[in-house]
Amino acid sequence: MVNTQLGGVIPTRTGRHMNPALAFWTVGITYLVVMASSAAPSPLYPVYQQQWGFSATMVTVVFAVYAVALLLALLTVGSLSDHIGRKPILIGALVLLVISLVLFIVADGVPGLIAARVVQGLAAGTATGALSAAVIDLQPNSSAGPLVNSVAPSVGLASGALGAGLLVQLAPAPTVLVYALLIGVVVLLAAALVFVPETSALRTVESRRHLATLLLPRASFPTGARVPFLMIVPALIATWSLGGFHLSLGPSIVGSIFGIDNHIVCGLEIFALFFSGALAAACVRTLPPRAVMIVGAIVLALGVAVSLVSISLVSVPMYFLGSVIAGAGWGGTFLGAMRTLGALVPADERGSVFATTFVLSYLAFSVPAVIGGLAVHSFGLEPTALVYGGFVIVLALASSIGFTVASRRERRGT
Template sequence: MAAPSPPRGRLRSFGFVVAGLGAFTLTASSSAPSPLYPVYQQMWGFSAATLTVVFAVYVLALLAALVTVGSLSDHVGRRPVIVTALLVLAASMFVFVASPGVEWLMVARILQGLAVGAATSAVAAAVIEMQPTAHSGSLVNTAAPSLGLALGAAGAGVLVQFAPFPTVLSYAVVAALALTLAVALVFVPETSPSVGFPSRRDALRSLIPSASVPREVRGRYLLILPSLMSAWGLGGLYMSLGPSIVDTVFGVDNRLAAGLVIATLFTSGTLAATTMARRDPHRVVVAGAVLLATGLAVVITALLTGWVAVYYVGTAVAGFGWGSTFVGAMSVVGSLGRADERGRIFAATFVICYFAFSVPAMAAGVAAGSFGLTSTAVGYGVVVAVLALVAGAGVLMRTPKPDSVRAQTVPAPIRS
């Protein structure tokens, strides 16, 4: 089946904005509960290890969706996958609001993870296919999620600290945004051919968990992957234990302060994405590795000395490294493969990223019970910093020559 005619003019711009807002909403929803975790701990009396389980079930559900339906949009189109996921995301927000205990909190996180996992690769592919310029797609695929993580945490922190109904309002905002975008997508033309499946058996076979990258692009893909893993490993620490570090290590009992530490990391990452997007992606990844490791060195100093202001400064520097690494790596990933392989490539990418995001964070939650939060966070930071530097060195030594970089195929912008 031939690919749908690309949208043009205002309709194209509208679709690009809606897809970008979809990426923002998905990640904003994932960080919105973070400032509430200490509140839930006080209400229901669960441990740091249980807290990381709450975080982990979300990621495991997300991964399950990615490896089963992550490439579904390559067969049925981007729009039906994204709309369905947004409706499930809105439903998960209502479960959060109604949760009577930690068990239902986990149910809400599972639903949320399924929704985000189902939509992640479809949204990323739609952004690339709607991009008005050659660099705008990779920029939005980096900036929208990082901005969503930042504003989701900061906004929830503000609402929890100062607004009424602290365990309701932030979820209601996310649900309203998800439902609005689901309606808006009805008016966005499809950008991917709905090729379907040759048979029902093939459709069922497609749901067997898998994640792979076309053989012809694996060399360039594997070169960039360790850098993404270091960046997402850092994000996992902040998303799972960041608020608890502010509360326990630094003694700051304020939900806004807890949300702001996550917001600092990802706002700095968004700034990096917007300033680095047009530079050579391999060089951006190398610079990001150095900045990430430098920021973590400052964070470790703050943890050992108890200087909370230094902690925020180090977080900002590490966040700039996170954003640089992410935008550079996503620019490389977005240039790989054909259009009908793009959902598959993004699905495989996010599977690996979310493993790096979740498994170390789960281990840190368990380790915190035995070694304490400060020692665990310091050890985690050292490991991520070393991984970032090793990955950056690998990219530096194997960066393609300028002629090879120019020869890489970048998805063309959609012309009016």
């Protein structure tokens, strides 16, 4: 448990705690569910469009407000778990998440949908830094934490999109049932987190002024490791730009370019991308992280190229193949980045540095998607998709080339 006072934050040992292995998996599953909730609305966007009559551009606006709220939370409370503990931050974030899911259920128009996404973004941003840090704190070995940190987002996004797609197509009242089921799971996880041992170093909060200072937006880089951190940035932008593309414009591509009016197919396409990423990350988890990033970025670029060709040829099988290949690159590249960070960052900086990492990731997740949504309105969906995909390919190849050159220089210097 944690005793919080203005004069400091004092860890205590009272109360029952679950064993470290169970705690590790509880936090990992929480991470997965938080990410699943963020993807769940994507297959529902066509339903909302039919009900309320808004455009594809408005879909990207709804997507963007989530990312902006998430970034705001990451920049302000992202490092707070280093000071007041992981558990208070995580439980508070899950309470916010439940509120957002209730808002989705009662929404009766675009303003209600935007409000729900804003609260959902605040919840996800509040949780992300603390979840990533807690996973590393509780890991049973040096590879387990980075693996969960890279797999949980991809599996969560995959399962959230596919589960929602299945419910939209097959179940009654999907705009209620999807969120009701998530509420039940989130409440159970919040109750379980009460028994997870606190893992934060709990740096002192000296006064109200100090607390206010901690909440000022900031970016934090690992001490003594800024150059390796900055080298990871192009890889983060490439991977998360790809994810934002599929979650925001993917349903429109399936419906408009391929002419498929089936919500399961929309969910399956997103599932193929992110689940492939999870499998790839699991397969390469023991390989050197830099090699994983180099090869992963090349595979990602290849997959996106296949997807772009499929759009030009209007080939659904090729589009799914491209998603699977790109997803494998996504998983490998992101795992390599997280393993590198996990080794670089001291324990008392993990919350803040992982928060900064995800600020960069979600900027890449949201900004290109918003620009793409605006471009669709002016230039059409297919040209926008081709330019967007080209942008991702260039970044992925730049990342791979950069790490290859750095590795050769290091070998020459040894």
